[in-house]
Amino acid sequence: MAENTVLSSGSSGNSSNSLTMTQSIGEERLMVAVRVRPTANAKEEKCIQILSKKSLYFDDGSKNKPKKYVYDYVFDEDSTQDEVYQTTTSPLIKDVLQGLSAAVFAYGATGSGKTHTMLGPNPKKAATPSSELPPKTTSKQGDGLMVKAIDEIFRYVDESENPSDFKVSISYLEIYNELIRDLLNPGSPLELREDNRGQRITVAGLSEITAISRQEVIQLLLKGNKARTMEPTAANQTSSRSHALLSVSVIHRSPLGTKLGRLFLTDLAGSERAKKTKNRGKRLQEGAHINRSLLALGNCINALSGGAKYVNYRDSKLTRLLKEALSGRCKTVMIAHVSPEGQHRDETKNTLVYADRANHITTRLQNPELIEETREFPTHHYQNLVTELREEVNRLKSKMLTDRPRSGIAAMTHITPDEQEKKAALRYLREQIVLTFKQQMKLRRRLLEAESHLLGLELDAERQHMVISHWQGRMGKLYETQNDLDEEDSESEGSLALKSAWSELAAIERESKRYKIVREQTEQDLEICRKKGVALEDELPERISSDEERELLALLCRVHELEADKVSLQADRLARQAELRRRDLQLLRAERQRRLCEDIISSQRKLIEDGKVDLPEELRELYSLYQQEIHASTYNGPISSPRELYERKLPPIYTRGLINSPGSSSSSSDWSPSPLPTSDNHAQTAEDPDRLMGAPVIPRLPSIVKGRSSRFSGVPSTSSED
Numbered sequence: 001m002a003e004n005t006v007l008s009s010g011s012s013g014n015s016s017n018s019l020t021m022t023q024s025i026g027e028e029r030l031m032v033a034v035r036v037r038p039t040a041n042a043k044e045e046k047c048i049q050i051l052s053k054k055s056l057y058f059d060d061g062s063k064n065k066p067k068k069y070v071y072d073y074v075f076d077e078d079s080t081q082d083e084v085y086q087t088t089t090s091p092l093i094k095d096v097l098q099g100l101s102a103a104v105f106a107y108g109a110t111g112s113g114k115t116h117t118m119l120g121p122n123p124k125k126a127a128t129p130s131s132e133l134p135p136k137t138t139s140k141q142g143d144g145l146m147v148k149a150i151d152e153i154f155r156y157v158d159e160s161e162n163p164s165d166f167k168v169s170i171s172y173l174e175i176y177n178e179l180i181r182d183l184l185n186p187g188s189p190l191e192l193r194e195d196n197r198g199q200r201i202t203v204a205g206l207s208e209i210t211a212i213s214r215q216e217v218i219q220l221l222l223k224g225n226k227a228r229t230m231e232p233t234a235a236n237q238t239s240s241r242s243h244a245l246l247s248v249s250v251i252h253r254s255p256l257g258t259k260l261g262r263l264f265l266t267d268l269a270g271s272e273r274a275k276k277t278k279n280r281g282k283r284l285q286e287g288a289h290i291n292r293s294l295l296a297l298g299n300c301i302n303a304l305s306g307g308a309k310y311v312n313y314r315d316s317k318l319t320r321l322l323k324e325a326l327s328g329r330c331k332t333v334m335i336a337h338v339s340p341e342g343q344h345r346d347e348t349k350n351t352l353v354y355a356d357r358a359n360h361i362t363t364r365l366q367n368p369e370l371i372e373e374t375r376e377f378p379t380h381h382y383q384n385l386v387t388e389l390r391e392e393v394n395r396l397k398s399k400m401l402t403d404r405p406r407s408g409i410a411a412m413t414h415i416t417p418d419e420q421e422k423k424a425a426l427r428y429l430r431e432q433i434v435l436t437f438k439q440q441m442k443l444r445r446r447l448l449e450a451e452s453h454l455l456g457l458e459l460d461a462e463r464q465h466m467v468i469s470h471w472q473g474r475m476g477k478l479y480e481t482q483n484d485l486d487e488e489d490s491e492s493e494g495s496l497a498l499k500s501a502w503s504e505l506a507a508i509e510r511e512s513k514r515y516k517i518v519r520e521q522t523e524q525d526l527e528i529c530r531k532k533g534v535a536l537e538d539e540l541p542e543r544i545s546s547d548e549e550r551e552l553l554a555l556l557c558r559v560h561e562l563e564a565d566k567v568s569l570q571a572d573r574l575a576r577q578a579e580l581r582r583r584d585l586q587l588l589r590a591e592r593q594r595r596l597c598e599d600i601i602s603s604q605r606k607l608i609e610d611g612k613v614d615l616p617e618e619l620r621e622l623y624s625l626y627q628q629e630i631h632a633s634t635y636n637g638p639i640s641s642p643r644e645l646y647e648r649k650l651p652p653i654y655t656r657g658l659i660n661s662p663g664s665s666s667s668s669s670d671w672s673p674s675p676l677p678t679s680d681n682h683a684q685t686a687e688d689p690d691r692l693m694g695a696p697v698i699p700r701l702p703s704i705v706k707g708r709s710s711r712f713s714g715v716p717s718t719s720s721e722d
């Protein structure tokens with residue numbers, strides 16, 4: 001399935017990659033607000049006294065004077081949801097719509113009010129039901145920040161000149177016991193992945209659902225909240241046992257380019273003390289996981305606020321996901337939550353200290369990114385499908401549970417002709433439904449295969465383009481089409497390779513066209529088949545009145561379940577394959593760049609030696625190091641200095657391609673690189689320079705790519721071995 005980037009502004013999860021606009025527009029301090037929740041017991045002694053809208057006193061219960069803490073904002077017990085939203089989150093919405101990333105996270109001990117702030121007083125009813133609100137109306141007072149933010153984004157989009165230029169999508173996940181679960185499409189735990197530089201964190205298979213209205217997003221949010229792990233504990237009747245991360249992406253297309261802005265809203269689970277929460281067994285284990293990840297977060301905050309060069313984000317999934325929000329290209333707000341009662345003094349102190357440290361963290365803001373829609377594997381189609389199927393399963397299951405049939409024996413003893421006819425009709429219906437599903441499965445498989453094949457063809461085409469530009473570079477001439485080349489009538493190695501690449505390209509294009517038609521046709525067939533399935537399901541009896549009907553529903557459930565699992569597995573497999581192919585291509589590019597670098601170095605070397613320029617020592621060393629890297633196999637025995645390595649042990653950098661390159665009057669016979677190595681290697685080297693540098697032809701293809709070259713019949717492969 002798709003790999004959706006979470007708190008990383010480097011790329012969108014669904015279909016976009018960042019382009020080059022990464023100019024920094026300055027550092028931005030992480031904004032910290034503290035919200036004090038209302039006291040449960042007014043008579044109880046308090047450990048917090050609010051001084052102003054930015055400061056408070058904390059009394060640690062000792063004889064020491066209360067300590068003053070200053071933050072960007074302090075919200076007192078009477079603060080409203082609206083006030084908190086307007087101050088902390090609303091200013092970020094404009095940035096997100098301009099293409100920036102922003103994050104808000106709620107921090108605090110268990111029961112301190114994080115979920116209340118993020119989701120409202122009743123998280124499982126996340127928002128005022130949409131039916132009660134006209135489409136353009138803002139959320140109600142009690143709604144949490146998540147709903148209010150979504151509301152504002154859609155208000156902006158709806159009021160813009162061209163609402164269709166915007167695309168809003170969301171993903172919602174929870175981290176429970178160090179496992180990542182998709183809240184919009186609950187299933188097995190998802191994997192975290194990061195690119196090879198550890199910069200971009202993605203969640204493989206996380207659904208990212210595009211929504212067209214506020215109502216739709218809020219429905220999704222509600223669905224996610226229902227799926228979230230919440231349990232009563234002694235400290236909080238509705239304790240969130242997981243960290244929840246909602247990501248809202250806004251893509252804005254304009255004549256100037258496409259911008260991607262993202263808002264990340266995080267409701268962290270609360271830190272807790274086993275003694276206080278009186279948790280046992282499963283709850284205790286959850287608490288341990290929660291505390292461990294929050295400890296990791298605390299360590300990151302400590303390191304970042306202290307200006308540490310190295311910050312360890314790897315200790316928990318939470319910190320890996322929050323990395324971008326804490327240190328990356330993101331405007332970030334932390335809302336720390338505290339309870340004012342004296343009995344929560346220790347937790348409150350911890351939170352205030354963390355919040356104080358977080359106040360010193362800075363993030364690097366960047367100009368809005370222009371993004372380019374790239375050829376990501378199109379998994380959203382499958383994710384939606386899986387979601388639909390799972391919803392259907394739930395609907396059918398709940399129908400089976402609520403509708404009790406008459407006893408089977410009773411039904412058997414009194415079968416009337418009318419009932420017999422009904423049974424036969426039901427059997428027929430069952431056969432038809434199964435048949436339609438089989439057909440749908442077949443079509444979906446064909447569609448997936450067509451998508452995968454098309455993706456492979458695109459990569460093949462890119463490979464051929466690389467081959468073409470490689471040879472064009474070597475021959476010093478641009479051939480726009482194969483015709484240009486035909487006119488030349490040359491039989492040189494380069495011309496032949498170019499001709500072959502152009503003809504492969506033409507074959508790939510033909511094949512792509514053919515598969516696009518197949519894909520279109522399959523999509524149409526699938527739609528017809530799907531409608532037929534829906535019509536058949538409509539014929540199902542309204543209420544279950546017999547065991548046969550119950551069995552039929554059970555069968556349907558099973559078919560849907562199998563289908564959902566299958567589609568999700570297939571999509572996952574194809575996405576992985578696509579990723580492997582993409583990596584193959586990256587390897588090819590790197591290899592090609594390496595060869596170009598070798599050519600450049602050889603060329604410069606030749607100039608230096610022809611001109612009898614005395615080499616500076618550093619350059620000699622660099623040559624030696626370079627040669628040692630590339631030709632480690634030619635190294636034979638210890639050496640005392642880099643100079644010796646350069647002069648005595650290693651052959652020169654020298655390629656046949658260079659000699660034949662345009663603009664070079666030299667040939668292998670008239671340029672004898674000097675100083676030549678004195679070792680035995682040299683004899684071989686002079687005779688066969690390609691032994692050293694590899695043949696200056698088409699880059700070597702990794703085996704996976706090679707294996708796929710027979711994708712279309714009659715077209716020769718162009719790997720280096722050809």
Ligand SMILES: Nc1ncnc2c1ncn2[C@@H]1O[C@H](COP(=O)(O)OP(=O)(O)OP(=O)(O)O)[C@@H](O)[C@H]1O
Pocket residue numbers: 036037038108109110111112113114115116117120121236238239240241268269270271337
């Ligand atoms: N500002 C507030 N106004 C009114 N009620 C609040 C406020 N903050 C919290 N509460 C109430 O206190 C209770 C605990 O709050 P909440 O569930 O939000 O805590 P939490 O920090 O998310 O806890 P946990 O980490 O255990 O999930 C809830 O019943 C909530 O409605």
